[in-house]
Structure formats: structure tokens, C-alpha cells
Amino acid sequence: MKRDAGVVSLKERRMINKYILIIAFLWLSTKGLAQSDIPVGSWRTHNSYNSLVAISNSPSQIYAASSTALFTYNPVNQEVIAISSLSGLSDTDITTIGYNLDVDKLVIAYRNGNIDILQGNQIMNFTALLSADINGSKEINQIYNYQNLSYLSTDFGVMIIDLDNMQVKDTYFxxxxxxxxxxxxxxxxxxxxxxxxxxxxxxxxxxxxxxxxxxxxxxxxxxxxxxxxxxxxxxxxxxxxxxxxxxxxxxxxxxxxxxxxxxxxxxxxxxxxxxxxxxxxxxxxxxxxxxxxxxxxVNSAIAKQPKASLFAQNKTWIADGTNGLINTEEEMAIYPNGPFSGEIINLYNYQDKIIALPPAYDNSFQPLRSDKGFFKFEDGEWENFNSTGYPQTTSIPEFYDITGAAYSTNNETLYLSSFGYGILELNNQTANIIDENNSSLSNSNPPDRNVLVSAIDFDNGSLAALNFNSPQPLNLYNPVNDAWQAFSPSPPSANAVQILDVGNGVYWMRIANSFGGGIKIYDAINSREMYLTLGSGALPANEVYDMAIDREGKMWVATKKGVVFFYQPSFIFDSGPIDPVFPIFDGQILFKGEKITALAIDGGNRVWMGTSAGIWLFADDGQTEVLHFMAGFDPIPSNDILDLAINQANGEIFVATAGGLISYRGTSTAAGRLDDLKIFPNPVILNQNDIVTIEGVPENADLWITDSSGRLIYKTQANGNTAVWQGIAGNQSLSSGIYFVFIANADGSEKQVGKIALIN
Known part of the structure; x- marks a missing residue:
């Protein structure tokens, strides 16, 4: 929240003067933000580059494309450069690419008929086919380059593009x-x-x-x-x-x-x-x-799903659907860092890390038997865990079809659930599989691996697991005494796909929409239960897509026809019938009749919502719109939002869409320690940098920024434990020098000082 920088109260002036005295005795050092972070208000893509669909080459580069992005590889210096939507790609779902040697341009074709032309570092969008009045598919199957022309073989005929003047030369259909x-x-x-x-x-x-x-x-x-x-x-x-x-x-x-x-x-x-x-x-x-x-x-032990190949630099190169670009002579798998799969539907955050998961079962709830594993994002890098033994992966025991993740800070253990293999327990580089042999979990179809765990949650000292299609679907594990306990809430509890432990022994379970939807609430201590639906719980719809608990303890529920929240979800059995609250925005029910697919709560207790029209950020219980991002106007690859998760340490929100994964650095983070203070960028180049991020401050703290003489330049309040100094570029009152940041929480019990260097 920005305030008037020209007015300083007596109390504030005394606090600033006190800090200036401290500066006289202390040498202040400011930690710059780690390279793994991105600036506030910026985006980064998280494309999968190992699952390739196409390959082409110029005299000096190999071009390799996945469905969502591409990269170049220089065989001489081994440089790998990723090219994504942030580089200028206009679409997703690449089908083929082709390099024209006569004009030195790479043609990039998308399934919907859209085309990008890459020349050097410039990308030009060519929409003639995309916008053409053609019924049926416009998919481009192959690009044949001849002289200055590209012949596009499509599902309707042939389109010929003159790459010199960037026009359609002819079309045969x-x-x-x-x-x-x-x-x-x-x-x-x-x-x-x-x-x-x-x-x-x-x-x-x-x-x-x-x-x-x-x-x-x-x-x-x-x-x-x-x-x-x-x-x-x-x-x-x-x-x-x-x-x-x-x-x-x-x-x-x-x-x-x-x-x-x-x-x-x-x-x-x-x-x-x-x-x-x-x-x-x-x-x-x-x-x-x-x-x-x-x-x-052509012998290659690591080529598992060859999609295309070419001969260049006296070597055979394979675009593989599993292991990226393969140099068959050296048996090298080459691709930029990224998640092992571009198809990500579930996200989970813990300890400043993000876990991303691919699909685990089909629409009929049959396991996919997928060996892709799980993908962890930490310190700006992805690490991919599975049992394949493929290059650039970290080995775990055979554990397919991962459905969810939960973390215990008590024993520093990461738990992963599987739709078939039970639960994987990872702790201090050790791995243990929990199934029907060592827990209360049941196997629905032995002897095959059918311990179907659809979701897990760790809170209040215990792990809650949903055993899908089991007569005892709710299973609780206490790691302190290594004890399991199974419960039998009534149908349709066995078809739940999300669980949240809200305390007091109460569990909220989201029922799969194909099994009726709604929310089943179960009190494991007193054996009480409740079923919230459109009719019996005043939900906007039976189809529920997500649940999330905010920092004030409210339960938010995303449905096919809007969003609601419940106060005190752990006391829902004790306070009589509780109807949900419908947030009011601009005098109307928020998103009335609109499909809400995903929820996430940031460090400032603001609610991010995924919809069929992009993602939204709301504050004040949904009464104030903060941000809205939409495909076509913003970098998100699709408006079909599948899941959301936030790195609470830096406010970066990860958005899983039908077109891929992307993240955005927000302004609000969870409360942290004062010794975690980070200022970025630092130094600040005047007339270039407009925003400075100050991270690691007390929750919702006040900040004052002064010059070396103590003159107040700017004051603001943190959102969570992150604040921003805006409007630097073009501010004529600023000059080169050292500026000081004074930070204090509401009662003054927590204080910190930082410094920022401004340079012309």
C-alpha cells in the first residue's frame, strides 16, 4: 500500500533518527536476491524440453522443439539456448519446424495453423493460415523448404509461403x-x-x-x-x-x-x-x-521414443520423446533444465519448493502406469525424480502415478501418494514405500499394485490419506508412534480426490465430480459427518474443483458456478448449520455462475483464483481485485487453469495450465525472519529500474526509505513479508548515492535496516 512520501509523523521521525544512530556504529550489508529469484511483476516459463516432437538444423545450430517451446544447440561450443513464449513464441502445441537455408529462417508450426518465423533473435508471427476461413483442421504436418519458399503440408492441403516477402504465394486444397x-x-x-x-x-x-x-x-x-x-x-x-x-x-x-x-x-x-x-x-x-x-x-540406448532425426556435423541427432536431443555418437541427452513432463495437473508447495505432478489416472479412474515421477523446483532449477534411470533424472524406487504430496516439518519428511503404489516416504535420502503390507491402506485388486491413494495432507502432526475405492477410505498415520488408523465415513467418501486436515480431528474431503461431487466432512474423533452439496450445503454447484484454507482459517471452495468460503471449518459440527459466504465484488456475487478451477493463498492472505478466463488475485475476502492475467494478453499459455501453488518465501505463483506451466512473481510473501532480508535489484540503475523488491521483512511491516541525510524519500507497507519501492525510474528527486531502508512491525518489537545503492 503506497502512502504519501512527504508527511512524516513525530513517532516516525524518532524511529528514523534512532536508526541513523545505529548506522553510525554498524557496518550494514545487504544481501542481493539470489539468481534463482525473478523480479517482482515478472514471469518465467517452466517448459519441458526432454519430450521432443521435431528437429531441424542450420549450418551452425541444431533446433529441437517440444510441444510448448524449443531450444538451440551449438555442437561446437555446446551452448544450449531455450526459446519460449517469453522469447516471443506466439502459441503452444508445436507440431513441426523447418529451417530454410536460402533465407536463414526457421519456420515454427503450431497445431492450430499458427506460424512463427525465427530469424536470428527475432520472432515474427505469421497468422495467414490461423486466420484463414477454412473449416476443419489446419494442422501443419511437415515443412518442406525449397529456395525461398516453404511448402506446408497440412490437413486440408498445401500452403506455400514466400519467406522473402512474408506472404502466402499459393494454396492448394x-x-x-x-x-x-x-x-x-x-x-x-x-x-x-x-x-x-x-x-x-x-x-x-x-x-x-x-x-x-x-x-x-x-x-x-x-x-x-x-x-x-x-x-x-x-x-x-x-x-x-x-x-x-x-x-x-x-x-x-x-x-x-x-x-x-x-x-x-x-x-x-x-x-x-x-x-x-x-x-x-x-x-x-x-x-x-x-x-x-x-x-x-542407428544404435542408441537412450533413444526411447524417437520422433525425428537428421545428420549434421558428421553426427546423427535424434529428437526423442523422452530424453530430448540425442547425440548418438557420444550418447548424450541434451535439453535445457525443466520439468520431465509438460503435462502438469497438480502443484504443491513446501519449504520454498514446488512439486509438480503429471496425470496419474484417466477419466475412468484407471491408473496410467506412468513412470514420469515427480518434479521439484528449488533455487531456480528443476530436479526430476523417477525410477527410469534416464539421463538428467534422480533415481527413486519404482513408484508410478503420483497423485499428491505433503510435507512434515516435524520429521522433515516428504510424502508422495500414488494411484497404485501407496505412499512414498522420503527422508534424509532414504526412501520407504507404504502400502497394504505395512499400513492400514488396502489393495483394491491384488496381487497387482492397486493401492489407490488419491490425495494426502499433513497437518496437526499426522498424515491423512484417501484410499480410493476402499471401504475404509480415510487413513491416518502418526509418525511419532508409527501407528495407522483407518476410518469408514459413509459414501461417497471412497471417491474423494482431495483432503484437508482443518484441526480438531475434522477432515474436509472433496468428492470427484464424476461420483457426484460436493464435499464430505468427517469428524474422526466423534464419528460425525456432513455432506455439503448444492442442496444440503448451499454450495453454488455440486461440481467442486478445489479447496484452500486461508491464513485466517477460512475454507475457500471453488465450484463450477462460483466461489464461496466458510468460517471456522473445524467447528462446523459444533456451531449449528453454517451456510457458505458468497464474496461480494463491485456490488455483485463474485464469479456468480462462473467456473473456478483452482485456489491459492499468498502471504498477504490474498486469494488467487484460476478460472476459465485466466487467473485473478483478490484481497479483502474477494471484495478487491488486485490482478487479472489472461492468455492472449499476458504470458500464460492457456486460460484453462488446472492448479495453482505459491512459493511463500518469495511470492512466486506457479500456474499449471492446459498449455503448460508458468510462474509470476507477486508482491506478497509469508512472514520470515529478519535476517532473511533481501533487496533486489541492488545496486539500482536510475532510469532503468523502476521497482525494488524488499523481501524478508516482518509480516505487514512499515518501511521508510531515506537518503543519507535522513530525508524521507518513500514509505510503504509490506504485503506479507515483501514490500516494493515503485516509481524509481524518472524520479528527478533521486540521485546517485546510498539510501537506507528502515523496517518495523506494528508494535516496534521487530526492526531491521537495509541499504540500497542508486547509480546513474
Whole structure:
């Protein structure tokens, strides 16, 4: 909260003078913010780079793309540079990329038809296809570069882009034998003809003809020696053409006829590449170097899901769906730091760390048997934990389909729940699996691993676990005496997917919406229970997506038709019927009728809400809007918000969306120790830096900033334990020098002093 900087009370003046006396005797040092932090008001992306979909190259760089971002790799100096939405990418869901050597531009294609053009450090968005009036899919399947043109093979036909003047040169559609729409998978040019691999086989058109007319095209068939079936790969070779057809193999064309080379007849092909010297064919499980009917496997123990390949710098490079960019000669897995999967649906924060989790079960609540593990963000880096043994991962016991996380400060233990394997206990580098053999948890379908734990929570000294589809769904663990206890609240408790321990032995359990939704509340001490729904609990809707407890103890509930909160959730059985409170914003019920998907509480007790229209930040119990971020206007990749979590130490909120994970540095953090004071940036460059972040102050403390003579320059109040000094750039009253920050809580019992260097 900004205040008038020109008025100082007598009490404040005495406090400042007292601090100035202290400065005379103390040497003050100010810790700069660690590089792992980002400035207040800024964003950072958290893309997964190990799951690649496409690859291309320039003379000096390898370009590798995941679905949400891409990176470059320089084989000479081994430099890796990530390129994300913050770099200028305009969309998500990349399908393919292609580098045009004649104009030195990389074409980046998205599933919806959007296109970015990367040249040097500049990215230009090309929306001609995205905005075209075309019914049906606009997905771009392959990019074939010829001279200054890019031929885009799409689900509706071919679009040709002139990369010199950045215009559409031509578009061919409805190319089927009867003029119907036709899916084009790839293209190649040789001998003044354009060849297309399509859902009906291979077709040819002379570049001298009007190729908009479907009658000008020739389809090859059995009479020509080629199957007229789905063909996805067509490549120019030194002797003619090559077509690779699923479950049929490789065929070559010499300009007169097609020959079956009797090679790779059972293969399913993902990609083909020909650079004039080497032909590479990428199948579902192997990359082959092909020459005149002979297909030699490219050996790589770490290539698990090859998606595409190329030959450059005298080496074979593989874009792998699991281990990133693979240098097959050195068996190196190359990719920037990031979570092991781009599909993140659950987030959890503890001890200044963020845990991110991929999906664990399908819409029918069947385990996915996913070995991706869990991903931890700490000090600006991701560490990925799983049992795969893959490069750039940290090993844990086999533990699939992780659904949740909880942390105990009492024994410094991280607990992880699994939809099949039970609970994993991690403490001091030791790991212990808790299942039906050593706890009250049950296996719903032995002997397979079906200890289905849908959610956990650690609070009030015990671990609460939801055993899905069990007759005793609520299980409590006391780590002090290593004792388990199981409870049997009535249906639909066995179908709960979130649990919060609110104290007094009371547990709030969110029921899966496909099983009726609502909230089941259970008193484990007195065996009392309550079921909140649209009818019996005055919820806005039965479909509940999230619950969160704020710093005043209120329970917030996100539903399909709005958000509400409950006072004193642990006393709900003792205070009679309690209806939820509907927050009022601008004279109306907040988000009435709107879908709220996620909740998070920051250090200033403000509520972040994920909706179908982005994320919102509200203060004062929802009465004051602070921020709103929306895809298309802000860096968040999608308005479909899946989960939220906040690093309470620095106020950074992590946002899991359908388009990927991103985070934003807010201004409010949880209360910390005075010796944790951090000031960033420091020094401050005048006319460049407009905001200084002061972190680690007492909760909601007052701050005064003065020059070296004691003249008050600025005063403000912290939000949680973070404050900001705004409006520095362009402030003509500021000059180079040392400025002092005086900090005190409301009763003056906690004080601290810092200093900031301002430089012209």
C-alpha cells in the first residue's frame, strides 16, 4: 500500500533518527536476491524440453522443439539456448519446424495453423493460415523448404509461403481424386514436379501446371508399383524419390517407375530426412540409416521414443520423446533444465519448493502406469525424480502415478501418494514405500499394485490419506508412534480426490465430480459427518474443483458456478448449520455462475483464483481485485487453469495450465525472519529500474526509505513479508548515492535496516 512520501509523523521521525544512530556504529550489508529469484511483476516459463516432437538444423545450430517451446544447440561450443513464449513464441502445441537455408529462417508450426518465423533473435508471427476461413483442421504436418519458399503440408492441403516477402504465394486444397479435401503429410520437389505424400498415397503435379486444379495431379497406384494407401514420408534423393509407407516399407522412384525395396516392411514411420548424403528414416522405436534397400539401425540406448532425426556435423541427432536431443555418437541427452513432463495437473508447495505432478489416472479412474515421477523446483532449477534411470533424472524406487504430496516439518519428511503404489516416504535420502503390507491402506485388486491413494495432507502432526475405492477410505498415520488408523465415513467418501486436515480431528474431503461431487466432512474423533452439496450445503454447484484454507482459517471452495468460503471449518459440527459466504465484488456475487478451477493463498492472505478466463488475485475476502492475467494478453499459455501453488518465501505463483506451466512473481510473501532480508535489484540503475523488491521483512511491516541525510524519500507497507519501492525510474528527486531502508512491525518489537545503492 503506497502512502504519501512527504508527511512524516513525530513517532516516525524518532524511529528514523534512532536508526541513523545505529548506522553510525554498524557496518550494514545487504544481501542481493539470489539468481534463482525473478523480479517482482515478472514471469518465467517452466517448459519441458526432454519430450521432443521435431528437429531441424542450420549450418551452425541444431533446433529441437517440444510441444510448448524449443531450444538451440551449438555442437561446437555446446551452448544450449531455450526459446519460449517469453522469447516471443506466439502459441503452444508445436507440431513441426523447418529451417530454410536460402533465407536463414526457421519456420515454427503450431497445431492450430499458427506460424512463427525465427530469424536470428527475432520472432515474427505469421497468422495467414490461423486466420484463414477454412473449416476443419489446419494442422501443419511437415515443412518442406525449397529456395525461398516453404511448402506446408497440412490437413486440408498445401500452403506455400514466400519467406522473402512474408506472404502466402499459393494454396492448394481439395486435391482428392474427386476434388475432395485431402490430408497432406509431406512434400518434396524434384525434376520440376511437386510430390505429395497423402492419405490416398503419393501424388504428383508439374510446377508448370495449375496445381489448384485437382485434375492436374496424378495419383500413383499398384499399376505404378506403389500402394495407394496412407503415405506419410516422401523424400527427394540423389537418384529420384523415396516413399516410406506404414506396414509396407520403402519404395524408390527413378523417374519412370516405383520399386519395392523390400525394406522395413513392418515399420511405422514418424519422420524422414535427406541431406544429400545421408537418408534417415525414423520409426516408432528406431532410427535407420537407409541406402539402396539397406536399412542399418542407428544404435542408441537412450533413444526411447524417437520422433525425428537428421545428420549434421558428421553426427546423427535424434529428437526423442523422452530424453530430448540425442547425440548418438557420444550418447548424450541434451535439453535445457525443466520439468520431465509438460503435462502438469497438480502443484504443491513446501519449504520454498514446488512439486509438480503429471496425470496419474484417466477419466475412468484407471491408473496410467506412468513412470514420469515427480518434479521439484528449488533455487531456480528443476530436479526430476523417477525410477527410469534416464539421463538428467534422480533415481527413486519404482513408484508410478503420483497423485499428491505433503510435507512434515516435524520429521522433515516428504510424502508422495500414488494411484497404485501407496505412499512414498522420503527422508534424509532414504526412501520407504507404504502400502497394504505395512499400513492400514488396502489393495483394491491384488496381487497387482492397486493401492489407490488419491490425495494426502499433513497437518496437526499426522498424515491423512484417501484410499480410493476402499471401504475404509480415510487413513491416518502418526509418525511419532508409527501407528495407522483407518476410518469408514459413509459414501461417497471412497471417491474423494482431495483432503484437508482443518484441526480438531475434522477432515474436509472433496468428492470427484464424476461420483457426484460436493464435499464430505468427517469428524474422526466423534464419528460425525456432513455432506455439503448444492442442496444440503448451499454450495453454488455440486461440481467442486478445489479447496484452500486461508491464513485466517477460512475454507475457500471453488465450484463450477462460483466461489464461496466458510468460517471456522473445524467447528462446523459444533456451531449449528453454517451456510457458505458468497464474496461480494463491485456490488455483485463474485464469479456468480462462473467456473473456478483452482485456489491459492499468498502471504498477504490474498486469494488467487484460476478460472476459465485466466487467473485473478483478490484481497479483502474477494471484495478487491488486485490482478487479472489472461492468455492472449499476458504470458500464460492457456486460460484453462488446472492448479495453482505459491512459493511463500518469495511470492512466486506457479500456474499449471492446459498449455503448460508458468510462474509470476507477486508482491506478497509469508512472514520470515529478519535476517532473511533481501533487496533486489541492488545496486539500482536510475532510469532503468523502476521497482525494488524488499523481501524478508516482518509480516505487514512499515518501511521508510531515506537518503543519507535522513530525508524521507518513500514509505510503504509490506504485503506479507515483501514490500516494493515503485516509481524509481524518472524520479528527478533521486540521485546517485546510498539510501537506507528502515523496517518495523506494528508494535516496534521487530526492526531491521537495509541499504540500497542508486547509480546513474
Amino acid at each position: 481439395e486435391l482428392g481424386p474427386q476434388g475432395q479435401e485431402l490430408i497432406i503429410y509431406s512434400a518434396a520437389i524434384t525434376s520440376d514436379s511437386l510430390y505429395l505424400a497423402t492419405e490416398f498415397g503419393v501424388m504428383r503435379g508439374s510446377l508448370k501446371d495449375n496445381l489448384k486444379d485437382f485434375n492436374q495431379w496424378k495419383f500413383y497406384g499398384p499399376a505404378d508399383g506403389l500402394p495407394n494407401t496412407v503415405t506419410k514420408i516422401i523424400l527427394p534423393t540423389t537418384t529420384g524419390l523415396l516413399a516410406a509407407i506404414d506396414n509396407a516399407g520403402v519404395f524408390e522412384y527413378d523417374g519412370l517407375s516405383w520399386q519395392d525395396k523390400n525394406s522395413l516392411g513392418q515399420a511405422l514411420f514418424n519422420h524422414g530426412n535427406q541431406d544429400g548424403n545421408s537418408t534417415l528414416l525414423t520409426t516408432a522405436d528406431t532410427v535407420y540409416q537407409y541406402s539402396n534397400g539397406a536399412a542399418i539401425p
